[in-house]
Amino acid sequence: MVSKKIFLNPNNTFTESVSKFWLAFTNCMKNGEFFDYVPEEYKTITGTGLNEKWGSTYIEYLGKAIPFNIAILGDAKWDEIEEFICLVYDYVVLEDKRSLFEKKINEYLGRFDIKFLFLKGQFITADFVANQPTVTEVLEWIDLYPDAAKAYRAALKKLSNKEDTRNAIDDMRLALESLIRDIMGTTKTLENQIQPIGSALKNKGVLPQAVTLVTTMLNHYAKYQNDNVKHHDTVDVNDSELIVNMTAIIMKYIRDRLG
Structure with a gap:
């Protein structure tokens, strides 16, 4: 639940x-x-802070007492705040309100320039990957496609936390492939979706040059993945930003045109 900290100075x-x-x-x-996000029993905020339900929730799910500064909504430390918000997301916020709660937390993180993103109940360090405008735009709608969202968020977490780049880039491919499968209604691999995507775009009246551009990008994208990720471990970490942006751009275009 606790993320990697990057503020040491x-x-x-x-x-x-x-x-x-x-x-x-x-x-x-x-x-x-806040009451729009939570069940009735969590809505009571007294003059001294959170009601007893919050304390029992801490004990039930974290096995410890709620920190005093959190309970009184006082001047808490980041570790306490982070733990509290993750607890709220996982065990308090209504399931159909989680995306709105996540959006609100990210709005505050951005407003006050805190270098984290809140994704599916976890804080991840917001480096160049998560800060890309193309990425943040995809995050606004990707949950409409659950399989794609799962892979996309997994990739972002791995890249932001400097984890296995090869697996992260493969997750990006899986996110794109899953999105196309949902939109096209098939179970084909990415490589076998390229021609049908071109035909579908053509049927939508997309200009031939744009169709060629998209299918060419998909061909090179799939070849890069196959040559350097799927069949060999020769991915260059310096290509991460390129792959992240290409994935987001292609996903958004296909979703906008065919979704």
Whole structure:
């Protein structure tokens, strides 16, 4: 549940940013906006802070008492805040409200320049990967395609946490392949979807040059994956940004045109 920390310099502005983030979030809890996300028993905010239901939830799911500063909605530390928000997402927020809650948390993270993204109940470090405009745009709608979303978020987490680049890039391919499968209604591999995608775009009245551009991109994308990821482990970590952006651009175009 606890993410990798990247703020080690005591002279940086992280503590101030966290305070602003937490103030915005607690104000959301106090002004009633937060109540849209949670069941009735979690909606009581007293003059001294959270009601007893929150304390019992901590004990039930984390096996410990709720931190005092969290309970009174006081000036909490980042580790406490992070743990609290993850707990809220996993065990408190209504299932059909989770995407809205996630969007709200990411709005606050961006507003106060905290270098994390909140994805599916976890905070990941927001380096060049997660900060790409193409990526953030895809994250706004990818949950409509659950298989693609699962693979896409897994790739982002691995890349942002500097984990296995080969598996991360393969997850990107799987995300694209899963999206196309959902949209086209087939179970074919990415390579075998390229010609049908071209035909579908043509039937939608897409200009021939655009069809050629998209299918050419897909051909080279699939070849890169097969040659360097699927059959060999020769992926270049410096290609990560290119693959991330290409994946997002292709996914968005196919979704916009054929979804």
